[in-house]
Amino acid sequence: xxxxxxxxxxPLVTVAWGQYSDYYYGPYNYGDNDEWVNVYRQGFxxxxxxxxxxxxxxxxxxxxxxxxxxxxxxxxxxxxxLGEPTECWWEEINRAGTEWYQTCSNNGxxxxxxxxxxxxxxxxxxxxxxxxxxxxxxxxxxxxxxxxGHYGEDMDMMMYTYDYYIxxxxxxxxxxxxxxxWKFIVCRMTDYDCPFQNV
Numbered sequence: 001x002x003x004x005x006x007x008x009x010x011p012l013v014t015v016a017w018g019q020y021s022d023y024y025y026g027p028y029n030y031g032d033n034d035e036w037v038n039v040y041r042q043g044f045x046x047x048x049x050x051x052x053x054x055x056x057x058x059x060x061x062x063x064x065x066x067x068x069x070x071x072x073x074x075x076x077x078x079x080x081x082l083g084e085p086t087e088c089w090w091e092e093i094n095r096a097g098t099e100w101y102q103t104c105s106n107n108g109x110x111x112x113x114x115x116x117x118x119x120x121x122x123x124x125x126x127x128x129x130x131x132x133x134x135x136x137x138x139x140x141x142x143x144x145x146x147x148x149g150h151y152g153e154d155m156d157m158m159m160y161t162y163d164y165y166i167x168x169x170x171x172x173x174x175x176x177x178x179x180x181x182w183k184f185i186v187c188r189m190t191d192y193d194c195p196f197q198n199v
Contacts, residue, residue: 040065047112048075059155067178082133097121103168104130110166122178137194138187151177
């Protein structure tokens with residue numbers, strides 16, 4: 001009887017696992033040998049491959065290296081329901097040494113980062129690389145917790161839930177620690193085109 005029940009329920013469990021297992025992202029590939037995309041005190045430009053978006057951000061801080069950070073990013077393909085990106089662009093520059101809040105305009109999703117280090121303020125300026133998917137609109141948006149949890153700590157932010165996307169961030173800058181804490185703006189996107197446009 002036990003073998004009979006196993007034969008009946010095992011295929012059902014397998015089908016259910018196949019339908020729902022992709023609701024959580026798997027292990028992240030941060031690139032070749034998990035190398036950093038920058039060296040200390042240098043600028044960098046990172047863009048996901050076409051049709052992919054940022055799903056994880058990793059960083060380590062070094063006070064002796066000009067209170068700077070090494071950065072790395074992981075990308076994953078956007079949901080097939082969004083289709084192909086219809087356009088991509090660089091957002092406005094967020095200035096070094098200041099707090100800022102920015103989302104991708106035109107309902108875009110974050111698909112890359114560009115940054116330049118400024119030794120005069122021991123901080124970086126930032127730009128988001130954003131991609132728009134037809135006229136899909138964000139909804140059910142929220143802010144993550146602070147990354148890192150405290151200034152000067154390592155940072156490892158990962159998107160665990162499928163179909164949520166990073167649309168921007170808000171950051172605070174500590175003039176004492178010369179470091180930033182990030183809260184990422186995360187949203188779902190509609191499966192249909194919207195009649196309106198967010199800015």
